Amino acid sequence: MYIEKIDSPKDLKDLSIEQLSVLADEVRAGVLNRVSNHGGHVGPNLGFTEATVALHYVFNAPEDKIVFDISHQSYPHKMLTGRKEGFLDVSKINSISGYSSPLESPEYDNFEIGHTSTSVALASGLIKGRDILGGTENVIAVIGDGSLSGGEAFEGLDTVGELGTNAIIIVNDNEMSIAENHGGLYGHLRELRESKGLCANNYFKTLGFDYTYLEEGNDVGKLIEAFQKVKDIDHPIVVHIHTEKGHGYAPAVADKESWHWNFPFNLEDGSPKKQRGSGEYIPQMLGKWLFEETKRDPKLVCISAGVPAILGFNEEIRTKMGKQHIDVGIAEEEAVALASGMAKRGAHPVFTTHATFMQRTYDQLCQDLAVNGNPAVINVTGSSIYGMNDFTHICFFDIPMISHIPNLVYLAPTTYEELIAMESWAIRQEQYSVAIRVPEYGAHHAKEPVDTDYSDLNKFKVAHRGNTVAVVAAGDFYQKGEAVVKALQTDGIDATLINPRYLSGIDEALLEDLKKDHQLVATIEDGSLDGGFGERIARFYGPSDVKVLCFGVKKQLYDRYDVEEVLRENHLTDEQIVEDIKRIIK
Numbered sequence: 001m002y003i004e005k006i007d008s009p010k011d012l013k014d015l016s017i018e019q020l021s022v023l024a025d026e027v028r029a030g031v032l033n034r035v036s037n038h039g040g041h042v043g044p045n046l047g048f049t050e051a052t053v054a055l056h057y058v059f060n061a062p063e064d065k066i067v068f069d070i071s072h073q074s075y076p077h078k079m080l081t082g083r084k085e086g087f088l089d090v091s092k093i094n095s096i097s098g099y100s101s102p103l104e105s106p107e108y109d110n111f112e113i114g115h116t117s118t119s120v121a122l123a124s125g126l127i128k129g130r131d132i133l134g135g136t137e138n139v140i141a142v143i144g145d146g147s148l149s150g151g152e153a154f155e156g157l158d159t160v161g162e163l164g165t166n167a168i169i170i171v172n173d174n175e176m177s178i179a180e181n182h183g184g185l186y187g188h189l190r191e192l193r194e195s196k197g198l199c200a201n202n203y204f205k206t207l208g209f210d211y212t213y214l215e216e217g218n219d220v221g222k223l224i225e226a227f228q229k230v231k232d233i234d235h236p237i238v239v240h241i242h243t244e245k246g247h248g249y250a251p252a253v254a255d256k257e258s259w260h261w262n263f264p265f266n267l268e269d270g271s272p273k274k275q276r277g278s279g280e281y282i283p284q285m286l287g288k289w290l291f292e293e294t295k296r297d298p299k300l301v302c303i304s305a306g307v308p309a310i311l312g313f314n315e316e317i318r319t320k321m322g323k324q325h326i327d328v329g330i331a332e333e334e335a336v337a338l339a340s341g342m343a344k345r346g347a348h349p350v351f352t353t354h355a356t357f358m359q360r361t362y363d364q365l366c367q368d369l370a371v372n373g374n375p376a377v378i379n380v381t382g383s384s385i386y387g388m389n390d391f392t393h394i395c396f397f398d399i400p401m402i403s404h405i406p407n408l409v410y411l412a413p414t415t416y417e418e419l420i421a422m423e424s425w426a427i428r429q430e431q432y433s434v435a436i437r438v439p440e441y442g443a444h445h446a447k448e449p450v451d452t453d454y455s456d457l458n459k460f461k462v463a464h465r466g467n468t469v470a471v472v473a474a475g476d477f478y479q480k481g482e483a484v485v486k487a488l489q490t491d492g493i494d495a496t497l498i499n500p501r502y503l504s505g506i507d508e509a510l511l512e513d514l515k516k517d518h519q520l521v522a523t524i525e526d527g528s529l530d531g532g533f534g535e536r537i538a539r540f541y542g543p544s545d546v547k548v549l550c551f552g553v554k555k556q557l558y559d560r561y562d563v564e565e566v567l568r569e570n571h572l573t574d575e576q577i578v579e580d581i582k583r584i585i586k
Contacts, residue, residue, distance in 0.1 A: 003084060003088070004084075009061050012053070012057045012080065020053055021221070027052070030075075030088050031075045034086065036265050036266070038264060039261075041072040042262050043174075043176075044073040045072070046247050048142075049247070049248070050218045053080070056081075059227070066108075067110055067122050067139075069119035069147045070099075070114065070144070075098075081107075081108040082108070097390065097560065099390065100112070112391060112392060113392065115360070117149075119147075123141035123156070123160070123167065124156050130166075140169075143169065144177075146176060148185055149181070149186075149329030150330050150331055151333055151334075161209055164236065166232070167237070168230050168231075172243055173241065175190075176260075177306050177330060179308055180257070180315075180327075183329045183331075193242055197212065197240060204238040204240075208236060211238045212240070216242075217242045218243055218247050257309075281443060282440070282443050283311060283438055285416055290302050294321055297348060300350065303326055304327040304335075305330060305334075333361055335351045336351060336361045338351075339351045339374075343433075350423075354380075354388070355383035355395035356382065358380055365405055373407055375431065377436065378436070382440055383440060384441050385526060386526075391557060394557075396527040396553055402503075404504075408434075409432045409433065411435070411436045413437070414439070414476075415446040418450045425454050439475060458506060460502070461501055462496065462498055463498065464496060468519055469495040469519070469521075469581055472521060472524070472537060474525045480572075480577070481524050483574045487574060488581065511537065514546070518546060520547045521541060521546060521548050521549075522549040523548065523550050524572075529553060534552060549581065553570050
């Protein structure tokens, strides 16, 4: 095997084209070994394997700088830059992350990257820095066609086109985003493909780029020839390569959307190694409800931003929804502005995406939506320490980000029934811009009827009235609050239990009333302590004799963490919370 002798890109230089083609197959086998045993991004890596081999054969990394957009297609790059054991040896798989990481390889990985549409903009900084310092290296940005719909991709291209110096943009066009592509740009890319890059209109040339097209994007020899022609070029150029997502693995080619990312599977036929639990998952349950609600409400439109699967909106469901579903591509900013405009016109828009992707929408949430007060609904999913845990995909910083935006109501349902009640109210009401923190951990159901009207803002719900201690437990962690109150009762402490429901404000009348017979208020939230919900409560009680304990997650960067360990480190286990409370009041 050639791969066994590859410890750095320099080891590729003496191989023939035929040997490099064999090496590409070996790299693909390594990728499949990893993802079949560990799970991960399948289709993006398989489709870019030959291009990665060719890039490292032609260019001279680490002197030449390569920036991978999202970097979910960087597995072959990792195998060729000293990290092959994380793909060939099952026992070492966990030593390698799923994205580019200078912490893992400061020599070959230039940035921590996990979000989309950033590679060209980051490369623009490398280009400008090189030019200022008199460098001569090539700067290469790899970007998938699905990422071109993001605004930062346009901004980066706009800047690089004007800089006018060496910049090589590899557009990896596999005709897909995670699902199918959406937006007018993709019709143009199709024209470029069909004309072999010769059509009169050319988006990239308009922005100041030279341009070349390669149809055979999975042919090592043709790729090497194309890259050799642009190496050391003195101006910006786009190399548009047509690749096949999932190339070399039949199941991934046959169902490109499902095989974008996958759980561990059997290589022989693609079947899952473990049957996924058939239990309830609230975001998917919400998706089913929204699908049915579109039949009842012709004004309801569900908005996706490249990841419709969050709500279980597969191709069949999207087709059935017709005009009542729109996917803007990986363009969350547009999704929020679109929702605001639709609400202004009288439609009932609902935009749903993960908390980590919602970070890109801060300006639109503030300006396009909340300042205007348009009654759109924003569903925030995955917002929990039980959500995604990669370095770049942490989902529990949403409360500090969203709850402090003026004129935006942020709700935290505790059960499926409360979620649907809040969702139904938010869709139908016309007073407020509303965001809803969709429960991520467990599918809990209400034990009694839930309220259906949430227009009287910031009214907390007292589930049990006791004394001495009040436990205010928000959203996903309400059930943790129930367990804490039950444990305190066994020690003779009849604690009050409160479901705050609203993360964007406090119930001052209730909190004032608690002063009469409570010494301590404990807040529990599934999110960041700094800027979190608990700080609102602590600030209210600051001048008083009531003490406040805030339980949440310390603000820091986390990577592939163990949830139970994070709970213990942050004193978030039920037992730790109970002990901390007892220590204060006794």
